Amino acid sequence: MAATLSFLQFSPQTLQSKYRRKNFNLKSNGNCVISCSYSSNERGPKDDAVKDVDSLLEAKRRAELSARIASGEFTVEKSSFQTQLKSGLSKLGFPKEALEFIFNFTGGSEDYLKIPEAKGSVSAIRNEPFFMPLYELYLTYGGIFRLTFGPKSFLIVSDPSIAKHILKDNPKSYSKGILAEILDFVMGKGLIPADGEIWRVRRRAIVPALHQKFVAAMFGLFGEATDRLCKKLDAAASDGEDVEMESLFSRLTLDIIGKAVFNYDFDSLNVDAGIVEAVYTVLREAEDRSVAPIPFWEIPIWKDISPKLKKVNAALKLVNETLDGLIAICKKMVDEEELQFHEEYMNEQDPSILHFLLASGDDVSSKQLRDDLMTLLIAGHETSAAVLTWTFYLLSKEPSVMAKLQNEVDSVLGDRFPTVEDMKKLKYTTRVINESLRLYPQPPVLIRRSLEDDVLGKYPIKRNEDIFISVWNLHRSPHHWEDAEKFNPERWPLDGPNPNETNQNFSYLPFGGGPRKCIGDMFASFETIVAVAMLVRRFDFQMALGAPPVKMTTGATIHTTEGLKMTVTRRRQPPIIPNLDVPTVKIDSSLNIPEAKAV
Numbered sequence: 001m002a003a004t005l006s007f008l009q010f011s012p013q014t015l016q017s018k019y020r021r022k023n024f025n026l027k028s029n030g031n032c033v034i035s036c037s038y039s040s041n042e043r044g045p046k047d048d049a050v051k052d053v054d055s056l057l058e059a060k061r062r063a064e065l066s067a068r069i070a071s072g073e074f075t076v077e078k079s080s081f082q083t084q085l086k087s088g089l090s091k092l093g094f095p096k097e098a099l100e101f102i103f104n105f106t107g108g109s110e111d112y113l114k115i116p117e118a119k120g121s122v123s124a125i126r127n128e129p130f131f132m133p134l135y136e137l138y139l140t141y142g143g144i145f146r147l148t149f150g151p152k153s154f155l156i157v158s159d160p161s162i163a164k165h166i167l168k169d170n171p172k173s174y175s176k177g178i179l180a181e182i183l184d185f186v187m188g189k190g191l192i193p194a195d196g197e198i199w200r201v202r203r204r205a206i207v208p209a210l211h212q213k214f215v216a217a218m219f220g221l222f223g224e225a226t227d228r229l230c231k232k233l234d235a236a237a238s239d240g241e242d243v244e245m246e247s248l249f250s251r252l253t254l255d256i257i258g259k260a261v262f263n264y265d266f267d268s269l270n271v272d273a274g275i276v277e278a279v280y281t282v283l284r285e286a287e288d289r290s291v292a293p294i295p296f297w298e299i300p301i302w303k304d305i306s307p308k309l310k311k312v313n314a315a316l317k318l319v320n321e322t323l324d325g326l327i328a329i330c331k332k333m334v335d336e337e338e339l340q341f342h343e344e345y346m347n348e349q350d351p352s353i354l355h356f357l358l359a360s361g362d363d364v365s366s367k368q369l370r371d372d373l374m375t376l377l378i379a380g381h382e383t384s385a386a387v388l389t390w391t392f393y394l395l396s397k398e399p400s401v402m403a404k405l406q407n408e409v410d411s412v413l414g415d416r417f418p419t420v421e422d423m424k425k426l427k428y429t430t431r432v433i434n435e436s437l438r439l440y441p442q443p444p445v446l447i448r449r450s451l452e453d454d455v456l457g458k459y460p461i462k463r464n465e466d467i468f469i470s471v472w473n474l475h476r477s478p479h480h481w482e483d484a485e486k487f488n489p490e491r492w493p494l495d496g497p498n499p500n501e502t503n504q505n506f507s508y509l510p511f512g513g514g515p516r517k518c519i520g521d522m523f524a525s526f527e528t529i530v531a532v533a534m535l536v537r538r539f540d541f542q543m544a545l546g547a548p549p550v551k552m553t554t555g556a557t558i559h560t561t562e563g564l565k566m567t568v569t570r571r572r573q574p575p576i577i578p579n580l581d582v583p584t585v586k587i588d589s590s591l592n593i594p595e596a597k598a599v
């Protein structure tokens with residue numbers, strides 16, 4: 001993806017017209033929450049005025065982008081004579097069936113089946129996350145189109161049935177392509193980038209580690225870590241200091257995933273240890289590489305002299321050494337314990353995924369084990385942090401949703417830490433997360449490469465095509481969603497099933513779909529529900545006065561450009577003393593939360 005996402009910058013060419021205007025008008029009527037909001041502490045009647053300003057600014061941004069598309073920065077390749085003739089005859093009223101017959105008969109079918117194409121060259125739109133122009137282009141060119149820059153081209157998929165075909169119906173014909181190339185330095189052949197036999201074997205080994213007893217045991221961890229965050233916020237509330245929630249959420253989820261994956265307490269909410277900085281250095285590097293204009297890390301001399309790369313290598317070394325130490329400690333515990341390995345095996349002192357893997361016979365010395373642990377750490381960290389960040393951003397803009405949410409949490413939780421049993425009662429909280437994941441999917445695009453010729457929709461494609469499935473486009477499509485841009489948890493009925501890719505026909509796929517679906521979906525759903533519930537029970541959150549506007553930028557997940565600065569105030573409620581006794585409860589199958597499957 002290195003020389004990939006950055007290729008998604010565009011420059012002037014000629015124009016494609018009518019459809020564009022028609023589609024833009026359709027969109028510009030919407031109530032948009034995509035990009036920015038201006039911070040305000042004002043409440044009540046002025047909220048509407050703030051929202052109106054937001055909508056106007058958003059409409060203006062859209063109009064500008066739309067004008068750039070119309071002016072030719074993104075250009076459809078000129079259609080052939082046959083296509084023009086066919087379109088002309090069609091406009092004159094010739095029946096569609098007759099035209100199909102004639103043009104197929106005269107050998108025109110190949111031209112007809114050519115995927116719509118947008119062309120451009122590297123430049124401009126540096127201020128926009130790459131998936132935003134893809135959305136505008138989708139409204140113009142439809143559910144599948146080709147984006148071409150010089151010699152490089154990508155297929156952009158925003159059609160649910162084509163997404164389903166790639167992810168679920170014919171996944172064997174697709175690999176992770178450029179994603180695997182970029183992540184190689186940190187994840188190697190870990191579960192996210194791996195393909196083929198390695199992926200199949202490792203998925204079978206790792207999925208069982210996230211069994212129901214393990215997820216239930218994680219509730220204590222979710223609750224204690226969130227309680228530490230509550231204490232920090234409590235102190236900030238006393239001091240009247242604003243807080244930057246995005247970095248706090250990042251630390252919260254790092255602390256959780258460190259314990260869950262290899263029983264390591266980063267304690268990043270309280271201390272800035274070297275290992276925490278090393279993990280962040282590695283993570284930032286992965287994100288930088290995903291948007292770099294050229295793969296600078298492969299340039300022979302640069303590789304050895306770049307101070308940044310030296311820092312990354314040193315950070316990687318520290319992370320790997322720490323991992324080696326943790327693996328050694330864990331192996332010793334496994335060797336000394338008398339527990340027999342079985343399906344729901346779990347060591348109560350150390351329920352981590354690493355412990356499960358070693359007890360199941362995983363090779364301690366293998367690079368594969370380290371690759372998988374790093375993959376789980378990264379996969380489970382940034383994604384959940386981003387979900388929490390955007391959920392609180394959305395909540396700050398919709399006080400009525402926040403009030404309803406707090407109401408539910410108050411009545412369900414009282415002064416307890418949440419347990420697995422509470423999950424089926426926190427229905428509205430779950431819907432808030434579902435809706436946040438719809439508006440801000442993490443990651444916003446899924447990357448694939450075709451391994452063989454295939455047919456997408458009505459278009460034949462060749463092997464070696466790089467494909468972006470735009471989850472952002474699917475989740476915000478005006479064709480699939482009413483008021484697609486509105487944060488409206490009510491769109492999901494409380495007594496309905498938990499929305500997922502299957503019951504939403506691949507219009508909604510927050511955790512992907514098919515055999516490569518997220519293995520941490522249940523873990524992450526519960527983790528974010530617990531965090532949201534515990535935080536809103538204790539505090540009110542508002543955008544801080546004078547905070548920078550919240551804009552998006554992207555690496556693997558969607559970040560804010562300048563953080564999410566909020567004013568946190570204690571709710572006027574009796575003080576809540578958390579109960580730290582969290583019983584391990586069997587998960588009730590009626591919880592209706594999606595579950596990852598081994599293949």
Ligand code: HEM
Binds near residue numbers: 383387442517518
């Ligand atoms: C809200 C948080 C999360 C979101 C939104 C999320 C989303 C996703 C998505 C969309 C995919 C599919 C990627 C693709 O098809 O290319 C995926 C895969 C994956 N996720 Fe998550 N994830 C989250 C949390 C987690 C957690 C907590 C873990 C680990 C405990 C995890 C581990 C993985 C792994 C290992 C894969 C690769 C599975 C495979 O290829 O077989 N994720 N995730």
